Amino acid sequence: MTHIVAARTLPAARDGVAAMSGRFAGRIGLVTGAASGLGRDAALALAAEGARLVLFDRDAAGLAGTQGHCAGAVAVTGDVSQAGDMDRAAAALDTLGPVTLLVTAAGMLGPTLPLAEVAESDWDRVFAVNVKGTWLALKAVLPRMIAAGGGAVVTVASGAGLVANAVFPAYSASKGAVVLMTRSVAASHAVQGIRANAVCPGQIETPMLRGVFSALGDRAASVEATFRARNPSGRFGEVPEVTAAVLFLLSDAASYINGTALPIDGGRLA
Ligand SMILES: NC(=O)c1ccc[n+]([C@@H]2O[C@H](COP(=O)([O-])OP(=O)(O)OC[C@H]3O[C@@H](n4cnc5c(N)ncnc54)[C@H](O)[C@@H]3O)[C@@H](O)[C@H]2O)c1
Structure with a gap:
């Protein structure tokens, strides 16, 4: 099965520049x-x-x-x-x-x-x-x-x-x-x-998820592959x-x- 990674609409660039507009301006x-x-x-x-x-x-x-x-x-x-x-x-x-x-x-x-x-x-x-x-x-x-x-x-x-x-x-x-x-x-x-x-x-790609796999040692790769395969999208978020x-x-x-x-x-x- 081919899993298509949908194009993502990302939030505004996280460049640290003071943002004076946007959905949360002043909040x-x-x-x-x-x-x-x-x-x-x-x-x-x-x-x-x-x-x-x-x-x-x-x-x-x-x-x-x-x-x-x-x-x-x-x-x-x-x-x-x-x-x-x-x-x-x-x-x-x-x-x-x-x-x-x-x-x-x-x-x-x-x-x-x-x-x-x-x-x-x-x-x-x-x-x-x-x-x-x-x-x-x-x-x-x-x-x-x-x-x-x-x-x-x-x-x-x-x-x-x-x-x-x-x-x-x-x-x-x-x-x-x-x-x-x-x-x-x-x-x-x-x-x-x-x-x-x-x-x-x-399952989202964060340090927390990586910590789960690294704790598994030699089993990490196979468990990660199993987790991915269980997801209809075939990938982590x-x-x-x-x-x-x-x-x-x-x-x-x-x-x-x-x-x-x-x-x-x-x-x-x-
Ligand atoms: N990554 C995943 O796959 C996933 C899936 C489902 C839910 N979550 C939830 O998302 C949230 C964020 O997780 P993440 O994946 O970004 O992990 P992460 O480890 O990258 O971030 C968690 C943050 O919480 C902070 N933290 C932990 N305990 C704390 C405490 N007692 N006081 C103050 N800060 C504390 C950590 O220092 C860290 O900065 C968590 O509640 C997690 O349970 C994550």
Whole structure:
């Protein structure tokens, strides 16, 4: 079978040039997980379209790399699972102005073990980062969005939050929680002009995915080939393909889309 890689409509060039126009001109928001992968690219694309951002991640060096390409951005180094760290992000948002955008991309995979073999500490950590971290970001931003008269949230969940994942059961459970937390926000806060949607990527070419394969050692090539073959598109996704969906859901073009959990997976869950 021949797999055709569709032409992609990429967001505006991420060249670090101050963007005074675009879908997000003058809008202010928080991006977690901004040092790498999907969070980094969403931040670069939002900034290229005029948003002013607080960039949050535990990786200070990576964060500085992103900040250097996001005009007017403020970087806050911290752990999404720590309320005090998120308070610092909230304080940074208050220096910028009314907050109308949130992207929660910080996340971790955790152990590749059957559920009953997962250590309590690993279980707690996966839920602390993926679930509590998303909640703390929402807790920081929602009151500010309400005060601003509305806004748009995109959480980065996973296809593993929509269907069972036998390899990463703790991760799958945590991402399922992210999906329903997001839908709860949609149901609770639509009346205040807030939309909340989750994106549910399949396998996307990021450092996180590469880490999965490198941990497999000699088996990496065959497992990667199997994963690719399982996907109707015959390939993994590229980061800008997720970013395009994140920016659409944040944009006014998605004004009546609220509470959805959008697979971005080349048809894997079709
Ligand atoms: N890459 C994929 O195939 C894929 C698929 C589905 C969902 N996702 C989700 O997308 C999101 C982004 O992942 P990615 O693939 O870009 O991975 P990545 O490893 O490139 O980026 C994740 C970022 O989150 C940050 N982070 C992790 N734990 C943190 C913490 N406790 N506090 C602050 N920052 C923290 C990391 O430092 C890193 O910068 C994650 O939530 C992940 O679960 C990724």
